[in-house]
Amino acid sequence: MPEQKSAEFDLNEASRVLGDVFAPWVQDLGLSIANLEISPPPGASADWQPGATLRMAFSERLCRAGGIVCGQALMALADTAMVIAILAANRGFRPMTTVDQTTHFLKAVASSDVLADARVVRLGRTMSFGRVTLLSASDNKPVAMVSSAFAML
Template identity: 75%
Template sequence: MAYEPAAAPFDIEEARRVLAEVFAPWVQDLGLSVVGIECDPPANAAADWQPGAILHMAFSDRLCRHGGIVCGQALMALADTAMVIAVLAANRGYRPMTTVDQTSHFMRPVAQSDVIADARVVRLGRTMSFGRITLSSSADNKPVAMVSSAFAML
């Protein structure tokens, strides 16, 4: 089934619809949810404010490697998915894209905890877009990974 963009502006409900309808079934199995999107800076935004999205990945033993540690593959898929939603928020609507590069720096393991992805668009371009994602354990709100990514805009 092809995704049909909504006529309404890109808001959190549209972001949730994209997550449910556009991504591969195995991404759906990660248990991701869109917690928030930011298309416009808030009134008190800092000069370096960037549009973005916040996604939540619920803890599941199915996402863990031996020892109960959430596997890097699940964390990288969370980061990639969060960045797609962030780019769509910055673009104010759906636009096809594909990942060109993703570099992940794992800082510490996350075990028995949900994970929060805070994805920010560094540059939204006509042909390429770039972003950064911070993954944090929801148990203590400490970062577990930093990710940078680049997307070709199709």
């Protein structure tokens, strides 16, 4: 898919990209885009960062023994959320590839949707960097912290 700058990169465009660009197995994760933050809201702090919030619907298919959502699904959620956040900060599609992702798991999550709050730390011409906080939707407590780097193609 060629690079596309949109005058308005919104939830509809982000959802279209989610459905058209990512592999079918990523789509099988049941992801939805809950929010995009492209511009600072009124009264935003000086350290505000653009980002996106994605939701991964709970499914037994994403669980390992004991009903715990598996780490592989959580890492794929974080990676996908960061791509959408970078596209939002870029205000349109731009090809990229993950070059590093470090995940720190904080606690198990079971029988709950998972939210990914992805923030762009630096949007660059050749590299972009971000952080993602994964939260259990049932209690809004962090379950993992992720830092990542992407090569911008």
